[in-house]
Amino acid sequence: EAGVTQSPTHLIKTRGQQATLRCSPISGHTSVYWYQQALGLGLQFLLWYDEGEERNRGNFPPRFSGRQFPNYSSELNVNALELEDSALYLCASSMPGQGRYEQYFGPGTRLTVT
Amino acid sequence: AQSVTQLGSHVSVSEGALVLLRCNYSSSVPPYLFWYVQYPNQGLQLLLKYTSAATLVKGINGFEAEFKKSETSFHLTKPSAHMSDAAEYFCAVTYTGGFKTIFGAGTRLFVKA
Numbered sequence: 001e002a003g004v005t006q007s008p009t010h011l012i013k014t015r016g017q018q019a020t021l022r023c024s025p026i027s028g029h030t031s032v033y034w035y036q037q038a039l040g041l042g043l044q045f046l047l048w049y050d051e052g053e054e055r056n057r058g059n060f061p062p063r064f065s066g067r068q069f070p071n072y073s074s075e076l077n078v079n080a081l082e083l084e085d086s087a088l089y090l091c092a093s094s095m096p097g098q099g100r101y102e103q104y105f106g107p108g109t110r111l112t113v114t
Numbered sequence: 115a116q117s118v119t120q121l122g123s124h125v126s127v128s129e130g131a132l133v134l135l136r137c138n139y140s141s142s143v144p145p146y147l148f149w150y151v152q153y154p155n156q157g158l159q160l161l162l163k164y165t166s167a168a169t170l171v172k173g174i175n176g177f178e179a180e181f182k183k184s185e186t187s188f189h190l191t192k193p194s195a196h197m198s199d200a201a202e203y204f205c206a207v208t209y210t211g212g213f214k215t216i217f218g219a220g221t222r223l224f225v226k227a
Contacts, residue, residue: 004157033215043158043204043217056214090157101146101165101208103215105157 002026004106006091012112013081021076021109025093031055031100032074034066037108038087046089049074050096081113116140118207120218128226133177133192135221137205140186146208147188149179152220153201161203164188175199200225 005024013019025032034046045058049068063079072093078085088110092103121136139145146165150158162173169181179190188205205218 035217042219045214045216048214092158102148102160102163104160105150107157110155 004091004093004104006089006106006109008109009107010110010112012114014114015081015083017081019078019081019085019111021078021089021091021111023074023076023091023093023106025072025074025091026104028095029093029104030072030096031094032068032072033092033094033103034074034076035090035092036060036087037090038084041087043090047076050100078111083113086111086113116207116209116214116216118205118216118218120203120205120221122221123219124222124224126224126226127195129197130194133190133195133199133223135190135203135205135223137179137188137190137218138186139188139205139207141207141209147179147181148206148208148215149173149177149188149190150204150206150217151175151201152204158204161190195223195225197225197227199223 007022031050033048036044048056052068066076068074088108090108092105094100094103117140119138148163149161152158161177162171164171164181172178177192202220202222204220208215
């Protein structure tokens with residue numbers, strides 16, 4: 001069974017540009033979660049999507065947004081990039097119902113803003 | 115506020131020695147508890163989980179953790195460290211309200227030969 005996949009592996013952008021990160025969950029998983037792992041700041045919860053709807057959001061500005069498609073894959077968009085957005089962005093997925101509590105992580109996208 | 119505290123950002127042990135990584139959480143209701151491991155430049159891999167069944171949870175690679183409600187702790191242990199255990203370990207708590215997961219700051223484990 002394929003795990004959570006993320007693309008691209010690395011992304012280099014300049015300040016002010018927009019970045020789009022993609023995530024494909026494990027087959028059968030309906031929830032997708034996005035986390036930011038910046039150096040020295042640990043994992044910070046960004047967004048949770050379930051059945052195509054945004055269910056919860058972390059303490060991030062509105063320029064961080066995303067969506068979930070009918071096939072449960074997801075996109076994270078970061079507008080007006082700032083230097084401090086440089087981080088590893090991790091996507092996780094989980095099953096519906098009680099399986100929701102166990103998240104499976106992808107390898108991440110390393111975003112570098114110059 | 116809900117929080118997860120991992121005591122010690124760095125822990126160093128000798129190969130063959132006991133590994134003990136500490137995790138405490140704040141919660142007014144029983145949460146779901148997890149330990150994840152992250153190797154360099156990789157995502158997080160689930161080591162073990164507590165979901166209100168047995169308080170002593172066994173995971174992969176010889177790790178186990180004990181849920182102690184009275185101490186609000188979920189410490190991770192392994193009887194004998196291997197060089198391959200060197201990685202960063204994260205304790206995480208998922209609260210049913212909003213299904214929000216909070217991660218600890220992580221503990222980097224070093225294993226000396």
